[in-house]
Amino acid sequence: MATHDRPFHQGPFDDLPAHPNRPHAFLDLPAKELSMRSTRYGRQRIRYRDTGTGPPLLLVHGLMTTSYSWRYVMARLGEHFRVVAVDLPGCGNSEAPPDATFRGAEIGEWLAEFQRALGIEGCAAVGNSMGGLPLLHRVLEDPTAFEKVAILHSPLLPEFKHRALAVVLALPGVRSGLAAYVRRQPYRWAHHRTHYFDETVKSLEEAGEYGSPLATSAGSRAFVSHLRDGLHPRDLTALARRLAALDEFPVPLLAVYGTEPDPIVPPQVAVTFARHLPTARMVRIDRASHFVHVDRPDTVADTIIEFLCAEQGSADNPCHRPLQRDGSPDNRT
Structure with missing residues (x-):
């Protein structure tokens, strides 16, 4: 990957190319729809994509993004697993339930229902950013929910910005006002709030994938609800206490955490996470930040595969297919 000479330097929206300079085959995968109760x-009508064969692996995106977030790792993961990337309720092309709340434990319950609908109960799962929190909540409620879990640059303890955000979003009219503001220029909003180590990978294609859901009244309201509920300091504090106990x-x-500065989830969160869960395997990846799976997709995919295949001893297990590396992760605890 050719890295921009100014990491995290975000160019103007009007200069975005139509298509990303790093190709992917995500949009070639048939979009599937599931009607589930x-x-x-x-x-609800739920949109997802899947690829590959083998044990099922569920991918859960974070705030404001969609299953498109996984575009650079799905093919490699699909060499070993049946990879299912879902659009969460109210995100992407999945139907937005009216006036719903999206707390981490609630999304965890919904993921269990989605698993049952597809017949992939107990599968392994990977969540990016806020998408990792429902996985942790769900396992705490039901240890059989997922065989293994990987989280990529997820938050943990609330910061000042989370507390301030909760206060502001609780004020009358703020949520509806923010939703209306986002709808005015949804593609530019999505572009300016997605941060990569190499910003040259951005495109109008990506802005469209993330911005189109925000252009609708239902989608923008769902985004604000996810923002309010998924990062609420009360829930973050309660989850951290349960994990520490x-x-x-x-x-x-x-x-998995990047080592580079991140305006959303600082890399120092990795230290906090390791303190709360010292038995978890911690991997730090350099030249990567919040979207580690976009910044360093091959390294992240190989790290996930090696983790999921650990202690899988059968010679015919798909985990024994060889990996091709683009670099080694920086492992630190």
């Missing part, structure tokens, strides 16, 4: 959200997380856990 959720206890909390009712009947454990002798060991119920299932094997991998935590």
Whole structure:
């Protein structure tokens, strides 16, 4: 990957190319729809993509993004697993339930219903950023929910910005006002709030994938609800306390963090996470930040594969297919 000479330097939206300079085949995968009934959200139309063969692996995106977030790792993961990348409720092309809340534990319950609908209960799962929190919540409630879990640059303890955000979003009219503001220029909003080590990978294609859901009233309101609920300081604090009280997380856990500055989740969170869950495997990856799977996709995919295949001894297991490396992760605890 040719890295921009100014890391994290975000160029103007008007200069974005139509297509990314790093090719991918994500949009060539058939988009699949599932009509499922959720206890909390009712009947919904859910969009997802899957590829590959082998044991199922569920990918969960973070705030404001969609399953498109996984575009650079799905093919490599698909060499070993059946990879399912879902658009969460109200995100991407999945239906937005009206006036819903999206707390981490609630999304965890919804993921269990999605797993049952696809017949992939107990599969391994990977979550990026806020998408990692429902996985942790779910395992704490049901240790059989996921065989193994990997989180990529997820938050943990609340910071000042989370507390300030909660206060502001609780004020009358702020949520509806923010949703309306986002709808005015959704593509530019998505562009300016997605940060990569190499910003030259951005394109109008990506802005469209992330911005189109925000252009609708239902989608922009769902985004604000995810923002309000998924990062609420009360829930972050409660989750961190539950994790710190454990002798060991119920299932094997991998935590991957970039080493570079991140305006969303600072890399120092890795130290906090390791303190709360010292038995988790911690991997730090250089030249990477919040979206480690976009910044260093091959390294991240290989790290995930090696973690998921650990202690899988069968000679015919798909985990034994050889890996091709583009570099080694920087391992630190």
